[in-house]
Amino acid sequence: MADKSKKFIDVTAPGKKMERGHLHPLTQAMDKAGDVFQSMGFEVADGPELETEYYNFDALNIPADHPVRAMQDTFWIKSKEKFLLRTHTSSVQIRYMESNQPPFRIISPGRVFRMEATDATHETQFYQIEGLMVDRKTNLANLKAIIKIFLQRFFGDENIDIRFRASYFPFVVPGVEVDMKFKGKWLEIAGAGMVHPKILDKMKLNPNEWQGFAFGMSVDRLAMIKHKIDDIRLFYSGDLRFLRQF
Amino acid sequence: MKINYSWIQKHFDEKLPAPEKLAELLTMHSQEVESVEPKNGDYELNVKILPNRSYDYVDYLGVIRDTAAILKLDAKISLPEPEKREIIFIKESDIEKILGVKIPEKEIMDILNRLGMEISKKEDIFSVGVPSERPDLKIKEDIVEEVARIYGYEKIEEKTPEGLLVPPKRNDSLFFVSITRKIMVGLGFSEVYNYSFVKTGDWELQNPPSKDKKFLRTNLAEGLGANVKENGKYFKNIKVFELGKIFPKSGERLVFGAINNKADFYEMKGIADELLNGLGVDDFYYKDHDSRVAEVQAGGKTIGHIDDNYFEFDFDELVKLADESVGYEPISKYPAIVRDIAIFVPLNEKVENVLDVIENTAEKLLVETDLFDIYENEERKSLAFHLIFQSPGKTLTDEEANAIMQKIFETIEANDDWEIRR
Numbered sequence: 001m002a003d004k005s006k007k008f009i010d011v012t013a014p015g016k017k018m019e020r021g022h023l024h025p026l027t028q029a030m031d032k033a034g035d036v037f038q039s040m041g042f043e044v045a046d047g048p049e050l051e052t053e054y055y056n057f058d059a060l061n062i063p064a065d066h067p068v069r070a071m072q073d074t075f076w077i078k079s080k081e082k083f084l085l086r087t088h089t090s091s092v093q094i095r096y097m098e099s100n101q102p103p104f105r106i107i108s109p110g111r112v113f114r115m116e117a118t119d120a121t122h123e124t125q126f127y128q129i130e131g132l133m134v135d136r137k138t139n140l141a142n143l144k145a146i147i148k149i150f151l152q153r154f155f156g157d158e159n160i161d162i163r164f165r166a167s168y169f170p171f172v173v174p175g176v177e178v179d180m181k182f183k184g185k186w187l188e189i190a191g192a193g194m195v196h197p198k199i200l201d202k203m204k205l206n207p208n209e210w211q212g213f214a215f216g217m218s219v220d221r222l223a224m225i226k227h228k229i230d231d232i233r234l235f236y237s238g239d240l241r242f243l244r245q246f
Numbered sequence: 247m248k249i250n251y252s253w254i255q256k257h258f259d260e261k262l263p264a265p266e267k268l269a270e271l272l273t274m275h276s277q278e279v280e281s282v283e284p285k286n287g288d289y290e291l292n293v294k295i296l297p298n299r300s301y302d303y304v305d306y307l308g309v310i311r312d313t314a315a316i317l318k319l320d321a322k323i324s325l326p327e328p329e330k331r332e333i334i335f336i337k338e339s340d341i342e343k344i345l346g347v348k349i350p351e352k353e354i355m356d357i358l359n360r361l362g363m364e365i366s367k368k369e370d371i372f373s374v375g376v377p378s379e380r381p382d383l384k385i386k387e388d389i390v391e392e393v394a395r396i397y398g399y400e401k402i403e404e405k406t407p408e409g410l411l412v413p414p415k416r417n418d419s420l421f422f423v424s425i426t427r428k429i430m431v432g433l434g435f436s437e438v439y440n441y442s443f444v445k446t447g448d449w450e451l452q453n454p455p456s457k458d459k460k461f462l463r464t465n466l467a468e469g470l471g472a473n474v475k476e477n478g479k480y481f482k483n484i485k486v487f488e489l490g491k492i493f494p495k496s497g498e499r500l501v502f503g504a505i506n507n508k509a510d511f512y513e514m515k516g517i518a519d520e521l522l523n524g525l526g527v528d529d530f531y532y533k534d535h536d537s538r539v540a541e542v543q544a545g546g547k548t549i550g551h552i553d554d555n556y557f558e559f560d561f562d563e564l565v566k567l568a569d570e571s572v573g574y575e576p577i578s579k580y581p582a583i584v585r586d587i588a589i590f591v592p593l594n595e596k597v598e599n600v601l602d603v604i605e606n607t608a609e610k611l612l613v614e615t616d617l618f619d620i621y622e623n624e625e626r627k628s629l630a631f632h633l634i635f636q637s638p639g640k641t642l643t644d645e646e647a648n649a650i651m652q653k654i655f656e657t658i659e660a661n662d663d664w665e666i667r668r
Contacts, residue, residue: 021431024439043414049491050498076452124455125442138407141346145404164399165274168296174391197387238438238473
C-alpha cells in the first residue's frame with residue numbers, strides 16, 4: 001500500500017538529460033577483434049602509417065613491376081627516399097618479425113591508404129586487421145579454424161560458415177580468398193594463405209623449419225556488415241548523428 | 247577476359263556442367279568468374295584472371311586444363327610438347343604438412359597430370375615437370391597450391407592449432423589509448439576519425455586524391471574544429487576527441503586531441519587533469535605559452551597544449567610517462583577540520599603563488615586545498631579556499647587548526663598587495 005506521506009513524483013515524466021560519449025564504431029570493432037584474437041594468444045602489434053617501399057612492398061615479395069606499386073593504387077610522398085602511405089598493415093608483420101623470434105602470433109590493426117575513387121564502398125583511407133601465425137606446424141587447416149572462430153565470435157553467430165576460394169597474393173602460397181556465409185549469403189571477407197617461403201627467408205627464418213599463415217581483412221567492412229552501414233564514408237564524416245548511435 | 251562456354255565444351259567429349267555450375271567450379275578452384283551472360287545461343291563467362299595466370303589461362307588452354315582437373319575428365323588438347331620443363335621436387339609429406347590434410351598419392355598424381363605436368367615419384371619424393379607456359383610455378387609450395395585448389399579447399403577440415411598457452415604480450419600504446427578513450431567517453435566526449443589528408447602540411451603527396459587533400463595533416467585541431475562547425479547545424483554542445491597519427495616535418499606522431507565548443511580554458515584544464523591522473527602521469531604542470539593559452543609539462547618535456555576550448559597531447563610521450571600502478575594511501579581514521587579563507591589579490595596574480603604560500607606555511611596537516619570561488623571586480627580579485635586539515639595519527643583540536651590558520655593569515659598579510667577578506 002502506498003505511503004500517503006510520500007512526496008508525489010511523476011515517474012512518467014522524462015528523466016534529466018544526461019550525455020554519455022560514444023566510442024567510434026571502428027574502435028569498437030577493433031577492440032572486439034583484439035579481444036577475440038588475444039584470447040587465442042595473438043599479440044597486438046602496431047607500426048607506422050608513413051612507410052618505406054621496403055616494408056610495404058619489397059619485403060613482402062611484391063615484385064618491382066607489380067601494378068599495386070603504381071600511382072593509381074598507392075599514395076607516394078614527394079621525398080628523396082621512397083616514402084609512401086602503407087597500403088596494408090602487412091608492413092607491421094615484417095617489422096615485428098625483424099625484432100622478435102618465432103613462434104609468432106600477432107594481429108596488426110591500423111589505418112591504411114589506397115588511391116581509389118571514393119564511393120559508398122571505397123575510401124582513400126580505411127582500417128585493416130592483418131594476422132600472422134608462424135610455428136613449426138601451423139597449416140592451412142589451422143588458418144581455416146582461426147578465421148572461422150574469429151568471425152563467429154566477432155558477429156556473435158555460431159552459424160557462420162566460411163569457404164576458401166583459389167586466389168593469388170604475392171606474399172602467400174597457397175593463397176585464398178575467404179568468403180563468409182552470413183544470414184544465408186556468401187560475402188567476401190578476407191584474403192589469406194600460407195606465408196610465402198621467400199618472406200620467411202628474408203626474415204632469416206628457415207622455411208623448412210618454420211611455416212605459418214597470414215590473413216587480412218577490412219575493419220570497415222566488418223563493421224558495415226555488423227551494423228548494416230551502407231556508406232563507408234560515414235566513418236570519417238565526424239557526424240554525431242551517426243556516431244551517437246554506437 | 248570473356249571466354250565462351252562452347253569453346254570450353256569443344257575440348258571435351260563429355261557434356262560439361264551447365265554454364266552457371268561450371269562458372270562456380272572455376273571460381274572455387276581456378277579463377278573468379280564474375281558473370282555468365284547468354285549471347286547468341288552461347289554463354290559468355292566473364293573471368294577475372296589473376297596476374298600470375300594471365301600468361302597461360304587462355305592462350306595455352308589453362309582454363310581447359312583446370313576444367314579437366316576439377317572434373318577429372320580427359321581434355322582434347324593438341325599443343326606441341328613444351329620446349330622445356332622446369333623440375334620441382336616435393337616430398338609427399340610436405341603436402342600434408344602445409345595443408346593439414348592427407349591427400350591420396352593417386353589423386354595428387356592425377357591432378358598434376360591433368361594440369362599438364364609430367365610427374366614421377368621416387369621413394370616419397372615427387373618430381374614435377376612444369377610446362378614453360380606456367381612460369382608462376384617455381385617452388386614446391388606452388389605445387390602444393392595446385393594440388394590444394396583442384397582437390398578443393400572445402401575438403402580441408404578446420405583444425406584448431408596446437409600450441410603453448412602463453413598469454414600475449416601487452417601493447418602499451420594500445421593499452422593507454424584504450425584507457426584514454428574510456429576516460430573521455432565517461433566525460434561525455436564522442437570519438438571521431440578524421441581524414442589524414444589536408445590542404446597544407448609538411449609531407450606532400452605525389453598523387454593527391456584532390457586539390458584540397460595534397461598534404462598529410464600536422465595536427466588534429468583543424469579536423470576537430472571542422473567537426474564542431476559541421477555538427478553545429480544539429481547540436482548545441484559538441485564534445486569530440488580523436489586519437490590519430492599526425493605528420494609534422496620531424497615525422498609521424500600519435501596524438502590525442504579534444505574539443506568542447508562550450509568549454510573555457512578552466513574546463514579543458516579540468517579534463518586534462520582528470521585524464522593525466524587517470525593515466526598515472528606524475529608531476530605534470532601548466533605553463534604560459536606564447537601563442538596558445540598554456541603548455542603542459544611533464545618528465546622535463548612539453549607533452550601538450552591547451553587553447554581555450556581545445557587541447558592536444560603528444561601520445562607517444564604520454565605512453566612513456568603513463569603508469570598503471572596505483573599505490574594505496576591509507577584513509578585517515580581521524581576526523582578532518584575544514585576552514586575557509588578568502589584573499590584579495592591583484593588581478594594578474596596567479597593562483598599558484600597564493601597556493602604555494604598557504605601550503606608552505608601550513609605544512610603537513612593541511613591535506614587538501616580547494617579553490618571554490620574566484621570573484622573579480624575592476625581593481626582586484628578574491629580567491630576563496632576550503633582548507634582541510636587532518637592528522638593521520640590523532641583527532642585534531644580546534645586550537646591546533648586555529649594556530650595554523652593564524653600563521654597563514656600572518657604570512658599572507660606580510661605581502662602588501664594581498665589582503666585577507668574578513
